[in-house]
Amino acid sequence: MPSVRTTLRLPPLVVAPSIAFRAGLAILRGVPAARAPDWLRHDPRLDALVAAGARYPDLRDWALAHDIPEATSASNVFEAPLLDPRTPREAQQEAVTRWMAAGQRGSVVLPTGAGKTLVALLAIQRTGTNACIIVPTRALVSQWFTQLADAFGAEHIGAFYGDEKEVRALTVTTYHSAFTLLERHGARFTLLICDEVHHLADSATGEARTRLDALLIAPAPHRLGLTATYPDGQDSWLVRALGPVVYRRSIGEMTDAELARFAIERRYVDLSPSERARYDAESERFETYAEQSQWRTQADSPDIAWKLFAASARRSPAARRALRAFRERERVVRMAEAKFEETARVLRMFPGEQAVLFCGGTDVAMEVSRRLAIPLIAASTPASERHAILHAMRDGTLRAVASVKVLDEGWDVPNAKLGIVLGDSTRGGARQHTQRLGRLLRRQGDQVASLFELVAAGTWEFFASQKRGAAVRKVADSQLGFGL
Structure with missing residues (x-):
C-alpha cells in the first residue's frame, strides 16, 4: 500500500503592529497597506511600510491615534540649565x-x-529637548561646540565630523557629515538647528541640494534655521525641510538700537601703466574669442553658459587660451599695486581701530600679509593657529587680520570696527558683501563701523562693486557717509 505524504501547514506569522525609526526611514509593521496612511510605501526588503524619516512625527501621531506602540523609544528630554x-x-x-x-x-x-547663536540657545532651553546643530564648516563646529559648552556644560556637548564621532544630547556636525549622523542616531534628536541656511538654497535648476538629504531623513519634528542672508526666491526646498521665515530683521532696522552704526566708502585706485597694458591685452584676447565663439548665447542662464565655456576649454586650445586670458585679467585686478598702498593708507587713518582685511584670493592675502606683517587666516590655516589669532584680536593684542573667505561668515570678531575689501570671490555677490559687513556690526559702545571697498578703476571690478553696494541699502534711516 503506497504511503501517503501529508504536508503540515503552519498558520501565517502575525506581526504585532508597531512603528520605528531606522536607517533614515519611518517604518510601520503589522498593518495592511489599505489601513495605513497613503504616503507610506511597501518595502519588500523590510517587508514593512516605509516613508522618509522626516515623516516619522506624522507616523507617530497616526500610531498614537490607533493605539500602536513604538518598537523603540528613548527619552529626548534635555534639562540642563542655560x-x-x-x-x-x-x-x-x-x-x-x-x-x-x-x-x-x-x-x-x-x-x-545680532546674536543668532543666543536665539539658538534660547530655543534649546524653551523646547527642553536634545538637539543636533548643523553648520557649513569644521571651523564653525569648533565655535559652536565652545559656545554650547559655555552655555550648558561641556559634558552635554558632542561633535560628529571627520574622525570625531561623539554623540551627546547636544551634538554639532557639518552639512557633509549630517546625513551619516542622522541616519544612525536621528531618533535621539527632537530639534534640528541649521546655521547659515542660505547654503541650502535651491540649485540653479530649482532642485534640492544634496545637503538637504540629511533633513529629509531626520525624524526631528522641531527645526530652526539661522542666517543673515536668506535666499529669497530660491527657498522652495528649504521651506519644505525647515519651514518658512518666521522672523526677520534687517541691518537698517537694528542699527543704533542693537547694532553698531556703519559707514561705507568706495575708493577707486588706478592700475599702473604696465598693469593697464596687461589688463587691456588679456581683455581683448578674451573678448575676441567670446565674440567669435558666441559662447555667451549658448544657454539662457549666464552661469550655465560659463560652465559650457569652461568645459570647452578641456577640448579646444582656443578656448583654453581665452580662459587663461580671463584668469590673468582677474589676477591683474586682484593684485593691483595701488590696492596695497591704499590699504596701508587706510590703516594709518585709523590707528586705534582693529581691522579685518577681506581678500578675493589667497595670493592677495599672502601679499598683504607679507607687506604689512598682518597674520593671515585661510582655509588651510590650522585650527590652533586660527584660534590663537582670533583670541589675540579679541583681547586687543593684535591690530589686524587678513582673511580669504574664512571670516566672511560665522566667526565673531567683536572688537574689529574697520573693514577693508580688497576683492571678493563672487564678482559682486550681495550675500558675501552683507556677511562681511556683518563682521563689523557687533555693538561696542558708540563705535561706528567703517567699511572701505578698494576698486580698480576702469575694470570689471567697477560693476562688481555696484552689485555689492545694492546688498546693503537700508530700509530705515540713512547710513553715515564719508562724502560719497
Missing part, C-alpha cells in the same frame, strides 16, 4: 517667541552680530 549670563535683546526674545508660535519650525533672519 548658564549664559547675557540678557536677551528684544529681537532675540521676539524671534524665539515667533518660532515657538509657528510650531517650532521655520527660519530666523537676523543681521550678523
